[in-house]
Amino acid sequence: MTAKSTAGPLSRPFRVDRLPRDRAGIVIKATPEEEAALAADFRIPAVRDLVGRLEWSGTSAHLVITGTVSAVVTQVCTISLEPFEAEVSEPVEIVFSDRDPEKEASDEEADIPDPIVNGTIDLGQVTAEFLALGLDPYPRKPGIAFEPVAEERESPLAILKTLKGDDA
Secondary structure (H helix, E strand, C coil): CCHHHHCCCCEEEEHHHHCCCCCCCEEEEEEHHHHHHHHHCCCCEEEEEEEEEEEECCCCCCEEEEEEEEEEEEEEEECCCEEEEEEEEEEEEEEHHHHHHHHHHHCCCCCCEEEEEEEEEEHHHHHHHHHHHHCCCCCCCCCCCCCCCCCCCHHHHHHHHHHHHHHH
């Protein structure tokens, strides 16, 4: 399967025409190896307990996936540079379609559905993408506050003025 070679560390491909209609949900759990690979991809120290609880509705030509992705991540505080753990819980809502996205989008503001490729969607990739969306880009360890350093400095223009005054 060629889709496996382009997939990320967490891949759970499903054929949309074989998704059970009587059970409209699935749980995607990452293995410790997949969590370690995702942490490396996201450049954070660790990911653990990654779970995607996903439900679907629609047809095999137009599928709506909703649910939640949750995990415990270790990030590095941007102020103290100390690692700390944080819980991530990110709501999921994504639309897949097998139609040409350019024909479906009526204006530039419209959300373009993700493609159903060869009748397959990857719910592992969905889980990883929504975990990435839930990560704080500027993580701050609880209890750490940013305190700017207040230095009295002479302005660059004042320095230039003194230099000019010395030459005159």
